[in-house]
Amino acid sequence: MAALVVDPVMVSTSGDVLAGPSILSTFLEELLPMADIITPNLKEASALLNGMQLETVDDMRSAARLLHNMGPKNVLVKGGDLPDSSDAVDILYNGHNFYELRSPRIRTRNTHGTGCSLASSIAAEVAKGYPMLSAVKVAKRFVETALDYSKEIDIGNGPQGPFDHLLRLKSHSQACHRQQPFDPSDLFLYAVTDSRMNKRWGRSIIDAVKAAIDGGATIIQLREKDAETKDFMESAKACIRICRLHGVPLLINDRVDVAIACDADGVHVGQSDMPARVARTLLGPEKIIGVSCKTPEQAEQAWVDGADYIGCGGVYPTNTKENNITVGLNGLKTVCMASKLPVVAIGGIGVSNARAVMEIRTSNLKGVAVVSALFDRECVQAETRKLHEMLLGSNIGST
Ligand SMILES: Cc1ncc(COP(=O)(O)OP(=O)(O)O)c(N)n1
Numbered sequence: 001m002a003a004l005v006v007d008p009v010m011v012s013t014s015g016d017v018l019a020g021p022s023i024l025s026t027f028l029e030e031l032l033p034m035a036d037i038i039t040p041n042l043k044e045a046s047a048l049l050n051g052m053q054l055e056t057v058d059d060m061r062s063a064a065r066l067l068h069n070m071g072p073k074n075v076l077v078k079g080g081d082l083p084d085s086s087d088a089v090d091i092l093y094n095g096h097n098f099y100e101l102r103s104p105r106i107r108t109r110n111t112h113g114t115g116c117s118l119a120s121s122i123a124a125e126v127a128k129g130y131p132m133l134s135a136v137k138v139a140k141r142f143v144e145t146a147l148d149y150s151k152e153i154d155i156g157n158g159p160q161g162p163f164d165h166l167l168r169l170k171s172h173s174q175a176c177h178r179q180q181p182f183d184p185s186d187l188f189l190y191a192v193t194d195s196r197m198n199k200r201w202g203r204s205i206i207d208a209v210k211a212a213i214d215g216g217a218t219i220i221q222l223r224e225k226d227a228e229t230k231d232f233m234e235s236a237k238a239c240i241r242i243c244r245l246h247g248v249p250l251l252i253n254d255r256v257d258v259a260i261a262c263d264a265d266g267v268h269v270g271q272s273d274m275p276a277r278v279a280r281t282l283l284g285p286e287k288i289i290g291v292s293c294k295t296p297e298q299a300e301q302a303w304v305d306g307a308d309y310i311g312c313g314g315v316y317p318t319n320t321k322e323n324n325i326t327v328g329l330n331g332l333k334t335v336c337m338a339s340k341l342p343v344v345a346i347g348g349i350g351v352s353n354a355r356a357v358m359e360i361r362t363s364n365l366k367g368v369a370v371v372s373a374l375f376d377r378e379c380v381q382a383e384t385r386k387l388h389e390m391l392l393g394s395n396i397g398s399t
Pocket residue numbers: 190192221223253254268269270271272273290291292310311312313321344346369
């Protein structure tokens with residue numbers, strides 16, 4: 001056995017007595033001495049200590065020490081119902097050190113089951129091989145996040161409602177507000193923003209995204225290489241709201257962390273960015289992942305790694321990305337033919353040459369990705385519209 005976690009369930013947070021005197025003696029005589037950790041709330045700690053008054057954090061420390069003397073290797077006294085405390089304070093004592101684990105108190109009636117969940121979560125973390133302190137911290141964070149997530153749930157009539165453990169699953173599927181899975185035809189007119197160009201033309205990322213959508217862009221990538229993380233996140237959140245209103249997916253260039261934090265629809269990564277396989281693990285199965293590929297080998301790897309599409313270029317020379325290797329129409333065709341994945345062409349593409357690109361006529365070439373021809377122009381909306389009409393007129397790749 002990796003560890004024994006004992007939750008001495010006797011008195012609920014709401015004060016209900018859940019166990020009689022015979023259970024108390026079993027805890028004291030049999031379970032405490034063999035436990036790796038015990039997790040009493042204040043009332044339970046008091047019951048185990050013959051009715052000791054526990055009203056302050058110092059009282060909790062004393063209780064943890066006294067309980068530790070009864071045999072468990074670790075004691076976690078939970079102060080969730082400590083009077084007059086704006087924080088939820090728990091004390092962990094391992095016989096050598098005290099750890100005061102504080103977090104903001106979440107005000108909700110939906111606390112039913114939090115103690116059992118905390119103990120189970122500690123057991124799960126210890127079973128995964130984590131030391132007790134990290135197991136307790138992770139478990140506490142899980143319970144707090146679930147409490148916060150379920151604080152508005154309205155079920156039942158009692159003084160306490162249940163809280164919802166399945167937030168990870170729920171937040172995953174609810175986060176996916178796109179409703180539909182990735183549709184390769186979204187790659188038709190792929191607008192990729194550029195912070196320098198937006199600055200040059202004095203517009204915000206948000207204005208740039210709005211204009212591109214109004215002009216007919218079918219997917220947006222925020223490629224904001226110079227943005228500070230905090231500013232980037234704020235703009236990304238605003239852009240996501242706009243994109244969702246229009247049913248247009250929004251991806252983040254390079255920054256998987258920002259994509260996760262903002263609940264974007266996915267990321268685009270290149271050969272020197274976070275590997276798509278790792279991004280997939282972090283983002284889960286439903287988010288969109290695009291990978292830049294210039295060769296069939298890279299395309300094969302993108303497929304193996306769980307990418308949803310390939311960005312292939314530079315089809316033509318570009319000033320937007322320094323030292324970019326141009327693969328030409330032949331390179332594009334080679335990559336398309338080597339892969340089952342949908343492909344979007346990128347690099348030096350605009351109204352004057354998009355038709356030639358789409359005319360390579362491979363069924364998985366779904367569209368063009370464009371930066372300067374849309375965003376290094378005075379009117380993003382007009383340029384996007386022109387390109388959209390041109391692509392529709394060419395009648396290739398739109399299905
Ligand atoms: C659609 C699309 N294709 C290719 C790229 C290039 O990505 P990467 O190679 O990572 O280069 P940077 O854009 O990060 O400079 C892209 N962004 N989008």
